[in-house]
Each structure stands twice: as structure tokens, then as C-alpha cells.
Amino acid sequence: MAVQVLERDGEPEYAVLPWAEYQELLAAAGRQPVVRAAAPLVQEPPVFDLANLRRLREARNLAPEQLARAVGISPHYLGLIESGERLPDQAILRALTRLFAAAPEGSAD
Template identity: 60%
Template sequence: MNVQVIMRDGAPEYAVLPWSEYEALLNAVGRRPDAPQPAPEAVCASALRQLPQLREAKGLDIAALARSVGISPAYLALIESGERVPDTAIRRALARALEVPRWEDDA
């Protein structure tokens, strides 16, 4: 078994092993492994790629949406282009403004 032990202050804190070996261990004790979940940042980035289309579908220009969220149009343009990832509060405000409830869960 290929196990990497991560130590903290001289004591083992974590054990890291290949996914296939993790699955084998779970199968040995009669449990099904859960599929790895994407990181929240990846989910958020994926949803934010839809931002321009969602904004346009609501009939909003960048300035109007930015004003309703409380950020500058320049910053919203950076978010839309993928150059910036907004913090939780801005994601929630965007979710409310665009009426996208699943973003509220991601935020």
C-alpha cells in the first residue's frame, strides 16, 4: 500500500493514499466509495462563466447589474471575463440580482 503520512509537530496527522487503494479499503469493509466532488471554487467558476448570458437574459447591462450588487462595472467586467473570482458576499448578491438560487448554495 502506498500511504503518505503527513506529520505535524512530530505526530501523524493525515494519511494520503491513491484513490484505487482507498476504494479497495472501503470495499473490504463493505462500503461504496463516494465519487470525488469538485472543489467549491471550480463549481463557482463554472457558474460564473454563465454570468454574461444570465445578465443579458435579465435585460441588464454591466453598469445596472454592478450598481444593484454594489460593485463597480469595471470589477463586474473582470468577474465576467474570469480574471477575478468574487467573494461570497458578491456571489450571493449576484445570485439574488439574477434570481439564481443554486449560486446561493455555492456561496
């Protein structure tokens, strides 16, 4: 049996073992096996439409400097993204998606 013992202040506090071995111990003790519920699906945010980035920014009365600061990039890089010269990485896309999903169109941040 592959048991890992976790200690606190030098005293055993928890025993960790593989799930299958835990189920076997339950069965040997005459107890019902534990049935795990399926993990909830994590829903990905919608894909951000870069073609509308400038229009969305302007609709929220955001200066390029404000939007760039909000997503952690330089205003110059934001200009390259808005013009289609650069594609942002996934972290920047997620930040843009969260930012524009949080505020209704036409509101100032």
C-alpha cells in the first residue's frame, strides 16, 4: 500500500493514499465505495473579436493609454493590435475579454 503521511509539528495528521486503494479499504471495512460527482465543466469566455477592438475601446471612451494600462501592455503594442499588425497572446486576449465583458458598451471605466 502506497500511503503518504503528512505531519504537522512532527505529528502525523493526514494519510494520503491512491484512490483505488482507498476504495479497497472501504470495501474491506464493509462500507460503500465513495462515488465522486463529475467535476463541473469550466466554461471558456467567448473569443474576443480583435477586429472590433478600436470600436469597443472608443465606445467606452477609453484612451489607448487607459486600455493598454488596464490589460498590462504598452500603448504602442495596443496600436499594433488594433491595426492588425500583431496578434496578442492568450493572456492579453483573456484580459481584453474580461474587461469588455465587465462593462456595458457606452460606459466609461
